[in-house]
Amino acid sequence: xxxxxxxxxxxxxxxxxxxxxxxxxxxxxxxILVVKDLNLDxxxxxxxxxxxxxGSGKTTCLMMLAGFEPATNGEIFIGGRSINHIPPHKRGxxxxxxxxxxxxxxxxxxNLAFPLEVRKMNKADAEKQVKRALDxxxxxxxxxxxxxxxxxxxxxxxxxxxxxxxxxxxVLMDEPLGALDKQLREHMQYEIKHIHENLGVTxxxxxxxxxxxxxxxxxxAVFNDGVIQQLxxxxxxxxxxxxxxxxxxxxxxxxxxxxxxKINGDTCxxxxxxxxxxxxxxxxxxxxxxxxxxxxxxxxxxIDPTSDMDDILDAKIEELIYLGDHIRVRMNVAGNDxxxxxxxxxxxxxxxxxxxxxxxxxxxxxxKALDA
Amino acid sequence: xxxxxxxxQMNEAGELLTADGVPLKQKLAITTxxxxxxxxxxxxxxxxxxxxxxVIPIGQMLFRSVYNAAGSNVLxxxxxxxxxxxxxxxPTEQMFEDFVKDMQLARKNRxxxxxVGNLATRVNYEIPGTRSLFTKSSRKLSKVTEGPxxxxxxxxxxxxNDPGLWIALKRVTKDITPYFYLAALDYKYDEKGDxxxxxxxxxxxxxxxxxxxxxxxTITFITILLAYPVSYLLSTxxxxxxxxxxxxxxxxxxxxLLVRTTAWIAILQTEGMANDILxxxxxxxxxxxxxxxxxxxxxxxxxxxxLLPFMILPLFSVxxxxxxSYMRAARSMGATPxxxxxxxxxxxxxxxxxxGTLLVFILAIGFxxxxxxxxxxxxxxxxxxxxxxxxxxxNWSLGAALGTILLIIVLVLYWxxxxxxxxxxxxxx
Numbered sequence: 001x002x003x004x005x006x007x008x009x010x011x012x013x014x015x016x017x018x019x020x021x022x023x024x025x026x027x028x029x030x031x032i033l034v035v036k037d038l039n040l041d042x043x044x045x046x047x048x049x050x051x052x053x054x055g056s057g058k059t060t061c062l063m064m065l066a067g068f069e070p071a072t073n074g075e076i077f078i079g080g081r082s083i084n085h086i087p088p089h090k091r092g093x094x095x096x097x098x099x100x101x102x103x104x105x106x107x108x109x110x111n112l113a114f115p116l117e118v119r120k121m122n123k124a125d126a127e128k129q130v131k132r133a134l135d136x137x138x139x140x141x142x143x144x145x146x147x148x149x150x151x152x153x154x155x156x157x158x159x160x161x162x163x164x165x166x167x168x169x170x171v172l173m174d175e176p177l178g179a180l181d182k183q184l185r186e187h188m189q190y191e192i193k194h195i196h197e198n199l200g201v202t203x204x205x206x207x208x209x210x211x212x213x214x215x216x217x218x219x220x221a222v223f224n225d226g227v228i229q230q231l232x233x234x235x236x237x238x239x240x241x242x243x244x245x246x247x248x249x250x251x252x253x254x255x256x257x258x259x260x261x262k263i264n265g266d267t268c269x270x271x272x273x274x275x276x277x278x279x280x281x282x283x284x285x286x287x288x289x290x291x292x293x294x295x296x297x298x299x300x301x302x303i304d305p306t307s308d309m310d311d312i313l314d315a316k317i318e319e320l321i322y323l324g325d326h327i328r329v330r331m332n333v334a335g336n337d338x339x340x341x342x343x344x345x346x347x348x349x350x351x352x353x354x355x356x357x358x359x360x361x362x363x364x365x366x367x368k369a370l371d372a
Numbered sequence: 373x374x375x376x377x378x379x380x381q382m383n384e385a386g387e388l389l390t391a392d393g394v395p396l397k398q399k400l401a402i403t404t405x406x407x408x409x410x411x412x413x414x415x416x417x418x419x420x421x422x423x424x425x426x427v428i429p430i431g432q433m434l435f436r437s438v439y440n441a442a443g444s445n446v447l448x449x450x451x452x453x454x455x456x457x458x459x460x461x462x463p464t465e466q467m468f469e470d471f472v473k474d475m476q477l478a479r480k481n482r483x484x485x486x487x488v489g490n491l492a493t494r495v496n497y498e499i500p501g502t503r504s505l506f507t508k509s510s511r512k513l514s515k516v517t518e519g520p521x522x523x524x525x526x527x528x529x530x531x532x533n534d535p536g537l538w539i540a541l542k543r544v545t546k547d548i549t550p551y552f553y554l555a556a557l558d559y560k561y562d563e564k565g566d567x568x569x570x571x572x573x574x575x576x577x578x579x580x581x582x583x584x585x586x587x588x589x590t591i592t593f594i595t596i597l598l599a600y601p602v603s604y605l606l607s608t609x610x611x612x613x614x615x616x617x618x619x620x621x622x623x624x625x626x627x628x629l630l631v632r633t634t635a636w637i638a639i640l641q642t643e644g645m646a647n648d649i650l651x652x653x654x655x656x657x658x659x660x661x662x663x664x665x666x667x668x669x670x671x672x673x674x675x676x677x678x679l680l681p682f683m684i685l686p687l688f689s690v691x692x693x694x695x696x697s698y699m700r701a702a703r704s705m706g707a708t709p710x711x712x713x714x715x716x717x718x719x720x721x722x723x724x725x726x727x728g729t730l731l732v733f734i735l736a737i738g739f740x741x742x743x744x745x746x747x748x749x750x751x752x753x754x755x756x757x758x759x760x761x762x763x764x765x766x767n768w769s770l771g772a773a774l775g776t777i778l779l780i781i782v783l784v785l786y787w788x789x790x791x792x793x794x795x796x797x798x799x800x801x
Binding site for chain 2: 066067068087088089093095098101103119
């Protein structure tokens with residue numbers, strides 16, 4: 001696994017990318033590389049999300065871009081200019097922090113005026129701009145409050161408008177919604193998305209929450225182990241994961257392991273460990289005899305399938321969970337008792353019982369043969 | 373649909389009632405009584421200790437600074453009759469008689485605090501050089517058995533003819549006196565009983581108060597300069613390293629104050645380590661070694677060292693709570709490192725800075741042992757003068773008056789601090 005799936009310019013040539021990481025490596029202790037050979041191009045106006053588990057190197061990348069951590073190797077460009085030796089305050093990058101980082105000893109107005117003040121903007125213009133930035137997040141009435149007097153969601157909005165008030169072309173967001181409750185988080189996702197669309201700024205967003213990434217991004221870079229595992233649009237990432245890590249990290253995923261017995265063009269035949277034989281989409285296997293992990297989304301599993309399904313297997317129902325809009329069926333399929341199927345609740349009476357043996361099936365194109 | 377609305381129950385007085393009809397406040401008091409009693413019991417030892425060891429002594433000190441009964445104890449009858457004197461000429465014969473008889477009685481007296489010596493000491497505070505007059509006269513008065521007492525007394529010593537002495541005696545026999553505060557502020561009574569500045573030679577207290585405040589301010593300022601970067605480092609380092617360094621900071625706390633101070637003597641004396649090194653490097657010659665101790669310099673160096681942890685700890689505890697993202701946010705918004713520090717970091721450390729400043733300054737103005745050991749004559753602080761009056765001169769009232777003034781200075785500082793920063797913002801860590 002390496003970052004070779006992305007469309008970065010590993011050859012070092014300058015292209016029209018707005019932000020460009022070229023062969024960037026980062027180590028804190030000289031023994032372990034936290035970021036390994038990162039190549040990433042970000043277009044102007046793009047909303048790109050760095051998604052990955054904690055310790056995957058995504059925040060380090062953001063900190064290198066912001067200028068708070070030097071890159072150990074490689075170069076970072078903004079607008080074609082190398083920024084390796086430009087200090088953070090001269091980079092002109094807006095930033096939203098996880099804990100908001102609103103200055104507690106200043107009012108909301110003073111917080112927003114701070115970036116304008118250090119830019120020596122005259123008072124009247126600054127006031128106008130602060131007001132406009134606050135109105136953008138519907139917080140105009142809060143200009144004289146202190147950060148501590150605001151709720152988490154309100155603080156988040158202020159942090160957002162403060163990062164935008166000096167009209168930067170690039171805005172970095174480091175898990176900005178991490179501290180909010182679920183409902184507010186979803187609401188803010190849409191709000192950030194709309195602000196991005198209206199202003200046309202380039203956004204680099206870091207999160208470990210996959211649904212957040214899927215909701216907002218133009219493209220998502222999935223990080224693991226210091227390497228971009230896949231860089232693609234949200235639907236591509238979900239529909240066509242390139243490897244087992246991405247498949248597991250994005251969305252829910254049923255796993256079946258086996259060995260490739262035949263390759264026919266874009267599909268392959270896989271013999272499961274318990275003897276069953278399946279057709280699967282060939283994604284990340286190369287030769288007959290390779291071990292493979294088959295990945296299958298729960299909502300693509302059909303219960304009591306029609307006979308024209310490519311793959312049909314026996315299943316024993318282990319557990320039924322009623323979730324309102326759908327019913328989660330946990331069953332044992334080919335030795336995997338964590339196999340999940342989502343049955344849409346259409347109101348018709350489903351005769352499913354725990355312990356019952358049924359048949360499940362799916363189309364071979366939904367079953368991805370990935371690296372084991 | 374069932375009606376689940378809860379209606380508040382009230383009695384005639386408009387008090388809320390519980391479901392059982394007992395007033396809510398009463399019921400609450402009953403249910404929390406045990407907890408309150410336990411809390412009281414747990415704090416009782418400390419409260420008693422504080423009253424015995426702190427409130428009572430301070431009350432005693434305040435009392436003693438204005439109360440001195442040496443005069444009325446020795447001359448009980450004279451103390452009453454002299455108060456009617458109009459301070460014109462000499463007191464009446466009756467007053468002289470009371471004085472002589474009181475003196476004769478006191479001569480036989482061996483009760484502590486009621487001897488002629490006590491009186492002589494007390495008068496000597498106000499009119500230096502009168503001590504021998506009292507002891508000599510006391511001896512000779514034993515032979516005087518009948519009047520006129522005025523002439524008899526003046527025959528013993530001409531000084532008894534001086535109205536100024538009798539004005540002083542009238543003052544001294546009053547138990548409550550502002551004299552010690554006047555003395556502590558470098559004032560005295562003249563022969564006519566008016567308040568005037570003390571002789572220049574005796575004006576030592578006010579200048580010493582100023583010196584104490586000045587030295588304390590210097591020491592506080594130096595500790596801020598030294599402690600701020602160290603605290604910042606401690607707060608940003610990983611826990612393991614910062615704990616190690618913290619132990620080094622706290623190490624002085626585990627060593628006796630006396631040991632640390634004497635260590636400074638070993639280092640700073642003219643034949644000490646610091647001078648040896650300077651001579652060795654060649655910065656100074658062997659014959660003009662620097663006097664670094666037994667003066668203000670020595671006091672400052674040793675006290676800065678001893679008080680440094682009191683500045684580091686509150687600063688550290690405040691800095692630890694400031695996430696690095698504040699500075700980063702400021703930098704990302706275009707602030708230079710210095711601007712970010714001045715506008716964002718420094719204001720947030722103010723509670724710790726203020727607590728450390730207050731702590732160090734107040735400890736410094738009351739510091740005793742270090743200036744006593746390394747201060748020489750020049751580096752003595754007000755506490756050393758207080759100790760002198762309590763231990764050597766035994767003028768406890770003057771010591772108490774000086775102590776009370778020191779206490780008032782501290783209280784004023786607290787008040788000022790509360791006005792400027794707000795005592796609720798204090799963070800001692």
